[in-house]
Amino acid sequence: MSKVWFVTGSSRGLGRGIVEAALEGGDRVVATARRPAQLEDLVARHGGRVLPVALDVTDNDQVQQAVQQGLAAFGRLDVVVNNAGYADLAAVEDVDLADFRAQLDTDFYGVVHVTKAVLPTLRAQGAGHIFQVSSIGGRIGSVGLAAYQSAKWAVGGFSTVLAQEVAPLGIKVTVLEPGGMRTDWAGSSMAIPPVSEPYRPTVGAFADLLRNAAALSDATGVEAAEPAKVAQVVCDLAGREDAPLRLLLGSDAYRYAHQAAQVLAESDEKWRHVTDSVSA
Template identity: 45%
Template sequence: MPQTWLITGSSRGLGRALAEAVLEAGHNLVATARAPEQLADLARHFPDTMVAVALDVTDAQAAKQAVALAVERFGTLDILVNNAGYGDLAPIEDASLESFRRQIETNLFGTIIVTKAALPLFRERRSGRFIQISSIGGRAGAIGRGPYSAAKFGVEGFSEVLAQEVRPFGLHVTIVEPGGFRTDFAGASTLIEDGHPDYAETVGAVAARQRAYDGNQPGDPAKAAQAILTLAALPAPPLRLVLGSDAFDRAAALDQARIDELHQWRALSRSTDF
């Protein structure tokens, strides 16, 4: 049975791949982007099942209008994918406060704003799914991406709380943590700065790898889109899903290291009780 999806950041990258997969699977789609004209080709191919709309995810009123449009055009909204986001690369010391604010506004507040726009509808219907596109950088701090990781860690905490609050209503929340996928995230969408020479061994080295990495990422966006379609059909989806072998390996190593560290310092941790 066709469902109605709303995907933010649909014009390129993973959002575009997912938009194409959703439409090809026969679903309805409200595809949002800052520049919806970039979706004109999809709108021509799927005139009855797709509507493209301009959306700045930091605009709460516009987010509510996008949700209302889904209901007006297709009668309902079933799945919200908070995908819009970006991440620049620079040392924390060199990244301006304005850069921090912009990235946190888009990646974190954008997710909060669009989630809150859809939440009353989902709660009233006792049906709906939130798919929050985070990053492996929201699970493991990424050198050079302080603002981005700060925002994505926030998305994860926000979404964990959301999942617990809406579970009694039959709603589902899944945090998706992609690794490196062959999109323009590491290219045109990212400002890469080496920063102060003192950071050459850390941020500078990551910046060099990132430039070489662009176009050579292991992840296939089309396969990621199919994985998300599979996720959206699960009756009991996971709270978290990593995407990509690189993300899986990093998450597994990090989680084990955290467990080991937790137990190493167990005595000191437990010594603070009355």
């Protein structure tokens, strides 16, 4: 049976890839974006099976309206993909607090808004699958990305709790944690303001690395994960009973995650005598 998808951040990158893969598979899609006009070519190709909807995930009222538009058009929701998000790079001392909050509003609270809006429908159906597009940045820390990675760590914690709450209701939750992908995440999508002098050896060097990586990807397409392959993985996993709670995507994501886990385990063991010393 064909599925009905609700996808945020559908205009480009991974979100666009997921929408296209779902449509190619014969499903119907509520494709949301800040500028839905960018999805008109999909309507031309797929007609009424795709519903472009204007959506800013930071606006909870708009989120509720978008969900209702999708239900009015297709009658149900089977798969929800929280993909909308972005990253700007700055040292914690340098970052403007308004910019920090704006990233959290989109990258974390946007996920909360959409999740809460769809849960009554999924619960009434007794079925559904929510995909949260996080990042390897939800398992590690990278200089300059405090706002973005704080949001991704929050998405991981939120989704871990959510999965336990909704599993008895027939609802699945999967957190996608890709590493590098062939998108413009570190290109035109990322703002990198000037880095103050004390942080140039750390944040500045990382900013240069990201700029060079984006340029290399534009020129050669060399990064760890292909968005089309990730999109197909999402389509293949949708609705599966054995779908994982957290899924690393890309060989670099696996490598970084396991390096971080090893460092943490070694620290825990080194300081275990202090840990145990406070127990009765």
